[in-house]
Amino acid sequence: MIEVQKLSKFYGQRKAIDEISFTVEKGEVLGFLGPNGAGKTTTMKILTCFMPASSGTARVAGFDVFEQPLEVKRRVGYLPETPPVYNDMIVADFLAFKAALHGIKGPDAKKAVGSALENCGLSQVGKRLIGNLSKGYQQRVGIAQAIVHNPQVLILDEPTIGLDPKQIIEIRGLIKSLAGERTVVLSTHILPEVQTTCSRVLIINEGKIVASNTLEAISAQLRKGNVISLLVKNNVTGLMGKLRSVNGVANVTEEPADGGAAARFVVTAANGGEIRDAVSEIAVTSGAGLLEIKRESLSLEEVFLKLTTVEPSGSQAGEPSGGAL
Amino acid sequence: MTLSNTLTIAKKDFKAYFSSPIAYIVMAVFSFIMGYMFFSILNIYVMQSAQFEQFRMGKGPSLTENLIRPIWGNMNVVLLFIIPFITMRLFAEEKKNHTIELLFTAPVRLSEIVFGKFLSALGFVTVLLLLTLPYPLTLSIATKPDWGVIWMCYLGTVLMAGVYVSVGTLCSSLTENQIIAGALTFGAVLFFWIIKWAAYNAGATWGEILGYLSIIDHFEDFSRGVFSTKDFVFYLSAVGMWLFLAYKALESYTWRS
Numbered sequence A: 001m002i003e004v005q006k007l008s009k010f011y012g013q014r015k016a017i018d019e020i021s022f023t024v025e026k027g028e029v030l031g032f033l034g035p036n037g038a039g040k041t042t043t044m045k046i047l048t049c050f051m052p053a054s055s056g057t058a059r060v061a062g063f064d065v066f067e068q069p070l071e072v073k074r075r076v077g078y079l080p081e082t083p084p085v086y087n088d089m090i091v092a093d094f095l096a097f098k099a100a101l102h103g104i105k106g107p108d109a110k111k112a113v114g115s116a117l118e119n120c121g122l123s124q125v126g127k128r129l130i131g132n133l134s135k136g137y138q139q140r141v142g143i144a145q146a147i148v149h150n151p152q153v154l155i156l157d158e159p160t161i162g163l164d165p166k167q168i169i170e171i172r173g174l175i176k177s178l179a180g181e182r183t184v185v186l187s188t189h190i191l192p193e194v195q196t197t198c199s200r201v202l203i204i205n206e207g208k209i210v211a212s213n214t215l216e217a218i219s220a221q222l223r224k225g226n227v228i229s230l231l232v233k234n235n236v237t238g239l240m241g242k243l244r245s246v247n248g249v250a251n252v253t254e255e256p257a258d259g260g261a262a263a264r265f266v267v268t269a270a271n272g273g274e275i276r277d278a279v280s281e282i283a284v285t286s287g288a289g290l291l292e293i294k295r296e297s298l299s300l301e302e303v304f305l306k307l308t309t310v311e312p313s314g315s316q317a318g319e320p321s322g323g324a325l
Numbered sequence B: 001m002t003l004s005n006t007l008t009i010a011k012k013d014f015k016a017y018f019s020s021p022i023a024y025i026v027m028a029v030f031s032f033i034m035g036y037m038f039f040s041i042l043n044i045y046v047m048q049s050a051q052f053e054q055f056r057m058g059k060g061p062s063l064t065e066n067l068i069r070p071i072w073g074n075m076n077v078v079l080l081f082i083i084p085f086i087t088m089r090l091f092a093e094e095k096k097n098h099t100i101e102l103l104f105t106a107p108v109r110l111s112e113i114v115f116g117k118f119l120s121a122l123g124f125v126t127v128l129l130l131l132t133l134p135y136p137l138t139l140s141i142a143t144k145p146d147w148g149v150i151w152m153c154y155l156g157t158v159l160m161a162g163v164y165v166s167v168g169t170l171c172s173s174l175t176e177n178q179i180i181a182g183a184l185t186f187g188a189v190l191f192f193w194i195i196k197w198a199a200y201n202a203g204a205t206w207g208e209i210l211g212y213l214s215i216i217d218h219f220e221d222f223s224r225g226v227f228s229t230k231d232f233v234f235y236l237s238a239v240g241m242w243l244f245l246a247y248k249a250l251e252s253y254t255w256r257s
């Protein structure tokens, strides 16, 4: 549904996005994840034909954004970073105006506005002035204008930015309910957002795509070595050394344990090798009393930090930034 | 360019005038000033007529020369001050509020947006002009003014206002600050109003060119009740040129932003 190839954009001398390429399949909900200034908004502005790229191509719903912008615009609903709403307009009138821009008029417009209001939970405020609504409701109006013409593709730029936690949950629910048949791209710099709403993520940093997959796969990809946590009843002498000597183990650290356990060992495998059976065997045969063995799943936050934190210059080459990895 | 899209934009912006207090203030100020001017000029005219009745010397004052033309001459000056307030918001406000992103990502052409906005502002100016209709109507009660002249004056004024509005559209497309847009517009239209001053000092060719660019000179024939095709064409091409520049400015705005 969306095909982007080697897209670059310069603002004067500054390169905001650098030869990025990706595709989005029909019906997918893609999370476009990256810190502030990564180039998310820039990419979205190009996909929605707000502005042209400096080089590269992008096709949306089969049409080139540069060659056939009107065809693309007809099929795309876009919520910019700041909801583009007129404060001095009434909600329903505003949606009717947006529908009219898409050539939807008369009874069709009435129907389109009615269902956009309903789908976005705005039926109660249809007659209110947009300027008098809360920020959460203004955001809903912003989403309503993006779907009023029933587009195939929905592009949402940081749809929950600046909302309070309750509003955030509501807007995420709304986005999920709107996805359905549509192809959705939503950008965010907040991790839990992609966790709760997206089927796939694209991680962008400093104008470059650094990862593109499901969240689980990205986490796994990052787990350079498997990290295993081992809980034992007795911290028998020499256990640490024995664990270290297991073939394929890169590092072992001891951590204080809670409850009845004596110790927790965090064992890191070299090169992501499978070490669980060897490690558990040592724990059993040494008489330490194996209470628990599990794989540490990296929290998404860590993944994210890993992906976007630049090594401070001066740190040793080859040393991964996250010690826990 | 389709008319339907243009009108959708024009309608939205025309309505927007009436949802802000600025429209009503502009209407009130314009009506007040025009009323004051009308009755002052009428007063002078009545005095001149009375003197003429008394002495019967020379030519008597004529309705067209001594009443209608001065009124419209002044109306055009008042519009010069008022139109920047009407056009300043056209694009500057959309940029400031980010609603320009909605317009520019909707399936409408930039030319439709520019022309629609121009029409909305010209439509509002037309409403202002309609507010002055009671004055010639009052005249009709007492005497017989030449309505041919009056309608031509209105037509000429709409055309001239069209040029002001197109300059305003351009200035508003250059900035997101409404005050700057308004000030630029005022400076620009005032300059074209007095551009002839430079013509006196310039050489023959330049003098002629500068004189041709003088907005007010092209109003002469209309104010005498004559439809002048060449002035009509002048006004339309001026509007076309300023709107084209606005189009180009907005095009490059998205290339830069």
Ligand SMILES: Nc1ncnc2c1ncn2[C@@H]1O[C@H](COP(=O)(O)OP(=O)(O)O)[C@@H](O)[C@H]1O
Pocket (backbone or CB within 6 Å): A011, A014, A015, A016, A034, A035, A036, A037, A038, A039, A040, A041, A042, A043, B256, B257
């Ligand atoms: N209009 C602009 N002029 C100059 N630089 C810009 C402009 N807009 C964005 N940038 C720069 O381009 C980079 C990408 O910005 P943006 O796409 O807004 O990132 P994001 O949406 O991911 O926060 C940033 O470094 C930003 O400073």
Ligand SMILES: [Mg+2]
Pocket (backbone or CB within 6 Å): A037, A040, A041, A042, A081, A157, A158
């Ligand atoms: Mg952004």
